[in-house]
Amino acid sequence: MIFPKGEIVHQNLSTEYTGVPELLSTLNSNGFAGIVEVELPGTKGCFFINAGEVVSALIEGGEDRAQLTGQDAVQNLLALSGESIGTLNVYRLAPNQVGFVISTLKSEMVFKGLSTDFVRLDRFIQKLSGEKHTGFIELFTKKNKLMGTLFLRDGELEDLYVTSESGDSSFFERQAIPTFVEDVIRQGGIFNVYKSPSNGSSRQEAPPPGEEEPKAENTTEVKTELNAGQAGDDISEQEKNDPIVERVVEKNGDLRKEALQVMQEIFAKVERFVDGFSQEGIFLRAFKRALIEKSDTYPFLDPFADQFDYAEGRISLDDETELEQFVAGIAESLNLTVSHLKKEFPKNMILPPKLKADLDSAFRRYQDVVKRSGIQSVPPVFFK
Secondary structure: OOOOOOEEEEEEEEOOOOOHHHHHHHHHHOOOOEEEEEEEOOEEEEEEEEOOEEEEEEEOOEOOEOOEEHHHHHHHHHHHHOOOOOEEEEEEOOHHHHHHHHHHHOOEEEEEEEEOOOOOHHHHHHHHHHOOOOEEEEEEOOOOOEEEEEEEEOOEEEEEEEEOOOOOEEEEOHHHHHHHHHHHHHHOOEEEEEEOOOOOOOOOOOOOOOOOOOOOOOEEEOOOOOOOOOOOOOOOHHHHOOHHHHHHHHHHHHHHHHHHHHHHHHHHHHHHHHHHHOOOOHHHHHHHHHHHHHOOOOHHHOHHHOOEEEEOOEEEEEOOOOHHHHHHHHHHHHHHHHHHHHHHOOOOOOOOHHHHHHHHHHHHHHHHHHHHOOOOOOOOOOOO
């Protein structure tokens, strides 16, 4: 992540003559908002200041250390700045811009390498707006050069900063955003999408003393061994105690997990084949695009809903999502994924006979498991 510099307040101050604690104290008394950049031998970091308070810090990672953020980084950077001679640069930003910069430290990537050749950027932004998304979009040229970053809060495009030829980056007025988006669409490019906490804090924090940590959401993750299923909320306590109902619930739960396991096997085979003839990540890129296009019909496919995910060869599905919805939605998404890949790689998308036979066999097992769970209509997936 390249941080915007903002307005230069001080530049190339030596820590030999300017103490960092004293500088921060002065900025505090002035109600300063911005960034203090610290460059030390072998270490580079930043203090992030809002309304005079040091709200966070960053120490960049290196070959022998990981990136450090938050209050631990504040204390470490203060200690390091007192141990060796370096330089300080102070840049002023608007308070909301400081908030956006800090949000990038706590963000998680939800889409990587989406291409404007396949995903309309303006429509994608409209979708994020409808979902009240908070986060940012990094936009690159097709040669992987950063063009700029768009920030969203609760679905609204709030800010934009772009990178100059010299490598510096600056915030622009909101009025410049439509023109920037139009330029990206016209030139074409690649973009990554990140999700940030809406309130500016981490998604998962330690609970206050005396309070229990909240339980994780119910999510079925497919593993090698199948676990017992869980009863649905629509079954009464009396019914749950009925031995016949207990056996039905357990059977359906096992069948659900078995269906997900077989579909996971299918996904993994297709992913290995596609990435093998092109490059790693091509299958996921096309699949994520298909999920976006189908999420209006099947909301559980929406990556921001946290109900379904496929990553690193493993499927996870929220327990609230009905198997019937999964069966229909995943078939349409996989067929659409294959269609996208055929358009991009028309000559290479010919399945070897053995792989096609393996996929057909796996899908027949999948159909059988789904039908045994009580779902008679299983949409086909075309492996051609």
